Amino acid sequence: MSNDVEEFFRDCPGETTDVEKIVQQFIDRQRDSSGQLTRPIVCVTSGGTIVPLEQHCVRFIDNFSGGTRGALSAEQFLLAGYAVIFLNRRHSIQPFTKGFPSGQILDFLTDVLEPDAAPLHGVHVTESASELVSDCVSRAKEAAAQGVLLRIPFETLFEYLQCLRVISAELRPWGRRAAFYLAAAVSDFYIPWSSMVEHKIQSADLGDGLTLTLQKVPKMLGALRSEWAPEAFLISFKLETDDRILISKASKSIARYGVHAVVANILEKRKEVVQLVRPAAVASSGSCQPAANSGACHEASSEGVQVDEILRGKETFIEAPLVSRIVQLHEQYQQEANQ
Amino acid sequence: MSNDVEEFFRDCPGETTDVEKIVQQFIDRQRDSSGQLTRPIVCVTSGGTIVPLEQHCVRFIDNFSGGTRGALSAEQFLLAGYAVIFLNRRHSIQPFTKGFPSGQILDFLTDVLEPDAAPLHGVHVTESASELVSDCVSRAKEAAAQGVLLRIPFETLFEYLQCLRVISAELRPWGRRAAFYLAAAVSDFYIPWSSMVEHKIQSADLGDGLTLTLQKVPKMLGALRSEWAPEAFLISFKLETDDRILISKASKSIARYGVHAVVANILEKRKEVVQLVRPAAVASSGSCQPAANSGACHEASSEGVQVDEILRGKETFIEAPLVSRIVQLHEQYQQEANQ
Structure with missing residues (x-):
């Protein structure tokens, strides 16, 4: 492992023993009597990591992410027969x-709950919302x-990367049956725990402004790909x-870290x-096959990569055609090992 | 208004016309046929403001706050007969x-909802959770x-302060009948909109690290107290x-901005x-009267101030004795105007 990755984990606060046990038990539940996995396992990461600015954390840097993509993708992987971490x-x-409805539990409940005339149950879901709620639940x-x-x-960058490393170590023995779908918005910058101030930063001490110096987070993608779960x-x-730089940045992730695919998004x-x-080499082995009436794809070459454009089409959520394509590519990848 | 406050608002993005109308309509609903307020009005602020680091915001600085104190306090003010913004x-x-249960709507729903045997309603709340849910709803x-x-x-610091200024202007005509209970965790530092980068900060452009330079947010407490709603x-x-600096920092808010009271908290x-x-002068006019069996208070003098210690005691939430004391002080403050 490279020095900066080792150094990052040496400096992390907290323990991960509990996570290790939980992940082991989960993987064990996916094994049949001969010890083999009954289904592929994917680790879906979701939401933004926070970077504390103080050890007793009052202020932190956050990354914009509600976690919608991760949550909807996890559902799709479950539908496709995966076990999902x-x-x-x-x-x-x-x-x-x-x-x-997003977020507000009370708005939701006041909209869908009403007192029941029958004395048996005090509160029930309104008829109009009943089908939807029933289906989700x-x-x-x-x-x-x-x-x-x-x-x-997880909450902090430290917790996220520690957990990701633990999960990788537990999935490593399962080779190509395992997948990582890293949709979380992970900070590129952080303040190492050991150089963080203990208490809330005091505005009075600072004159006219606050200058924060953040370090780059070591590139864990490379470590995951080459060492944790190769x-x-x-x-x-x-x-x-900025869509002018999107594809070239995605291409660099492939060239530098050897990821199998990058899902490239423009925020809006x-x-x-x-x-x-x-x-480009991997892409040639799998042709683009959009599902009938949903999604679409369009291939274009740029800087030694192959680009499929995936559209929401008639699906409610773009995660349906996106995960469908990823599952297809993962199946090809598993089959290639047997050839 | 001081130059830095004016400058802050000149540089803010967005409009507040809608908020102005909504607040006016709300205040109008609290007036009787002779135009007088039927009840006091309090503006309770709650949760943390975010400070964007980019105009197309991907990263931002946040302040730790779930908003529990503000939410529970708003309930107490409603119980005490206030109208609450x-x-x-x-x-x-x-x-x-x-x-x-905090946050997770699905955990809550899977815990409390179950399919109904009767065909009339598809889903109902479990009997054990029924009373609680029914009461809240x-x-x-x-x-x-x-x-x-x-x-x-609100989300950003800009939105928070723009809204607070609009609300102040609408409450100003109501003099001492209005109160502000500023429980929100507001950033002390920010990057002015006009000097913010447009697109996501690129790690590749930055060498080994990221240096952020933030300016102090102008002290709006002083503007609110002396100009917006005096x-x-x-x-x-x-x-x-750090509890060694808490009381002296609270005392400074009183000396500098003339606030009527500061609720001083240690995070843990x-x-x-x-x-x-x-x-100290105001405190002498009102003696501490804790409610029977709940809360408690203890007065001590420090740097020209009077300090009441408010304890949760036998109440479920400390906001009950806290808001009860604030309401008492607000009543005294209104009576003093009539003497």
Whole structure:
């Protein structure tokens, strides 16, 4: 492992023993009597990491992300028969809540709950919302009952990367059956724990302004790909606001870290269209096959990569055609190992 | 208005015309046929402001705050007969949700909802959760029906301060009947809109690290107290992690900005105990009267101020004795004007 990655983890606060146990137990539940996995496992990361500015954290830098993409993608992987480790920012959007109004539990409840005339139950869901709620709740309960969804919450960059490393180590023995779908918005910059002030930064001490000096976070994608879980299928994400640099930045992730595909997003258009960027050599082995009546794709070459454009089309959420394509590519990747 | 405050608002993005109309309509609903207010009005602010680092905002600095104190305090003011303008961080905790498990709507729903055997309603709340949910929902619906709770969401520091200024201007004509209870965690530092980069900051451009230079936010407490709504009863908040500096910092807010009281919190203990810091002169006019069996108070003098210690005691939430004391002080303040 490179020195800066080692140094990062040496400096991290906290322990990860509990996460290790939970992930081991989850993977064990996916094994049949001969010890083999009954289904592929994907680690979906979701939501933004925070970077504390003080050890007793009052202020922090956050990355914009509600976690919608991660949550909806996790649902799609479950539908496709995967076991899902959902590494998510605490209180970000969860799978099976997409039909609910965003965020405000009380607005939702005052809209859908009403006192029941019958004395047996005090409160029930209004008839109009009943089908929607029933569907979401029953799908969530089904996933819980089957034991195919493991939710692990994080808040800080430190927690996120520590958990990701633990999950990688546990998935490593499963080779190409494992996949990583890194939709979380991870900070590129941070203040190392050991050089962070202990207490809240005092404005009075600072004259006219505050100067923060942040270090670059070591590139963990490279470590994941080359050392933590070298055979796992690895999908990373790139979010930009300027579409002139998007594809070239995605191409660099492929060239530098060897990821199998990059989902490239423009902030404002990300719910309608994404670009799936892959190394040209790998892309040639799988032709683009959009599902009938949903999604679409368009291939274009740029800097030694192949670009599929994935459109929401007639689907409610773009995550349906996107994950469908990823699953297809992951299947090809597993088959290639047997050839 | 001081130059730096004027400069801040000149540089703010966005408009506040809609907020102005909504607040005017809300205040009008609190007036009787002779035009007088039927009840006092308090503006409760809640949750943390964000400071964008880019105009197309991907990264931002946030202040730690779930909004529990503001939400629970708003409930207490409603119970005490106030009309409440609840200026809150979007998706922060709302009044009348304190009984709900924090945050995760799906966990809550899968815990409390179950399919109904009777075909009439598809989903109902489990019997065990029914009383709690019923109580919260009915109180929220009652406040909505009475028109005594106005919720205004904000996200950025810019939106928060623009809204606060609009609300102040609308409450100004009501003199001492109006109060401000500023529980929001407001950033002390920011990057002015006009000097902010447009697109996401690129790590590749930055060498080894990122240096952010933030300016101090002009002190709006002084502007609110002396110009925006000079007669309104003004409560500010101070949160520290280091208890050696808490009271002296609260005292400075009183000396510098003339606030009527400061609720001084230590991050780790804030749900059990707060210090209510007031100017010594005002404090002498009102003796501390803790409610029987709940809360407690203890007076001590420090740097020309009077300090009441307010304890949660046997109450479920410390906001009950805290707001009870604030309401008492606000009543005295209104009576003093008639003497």
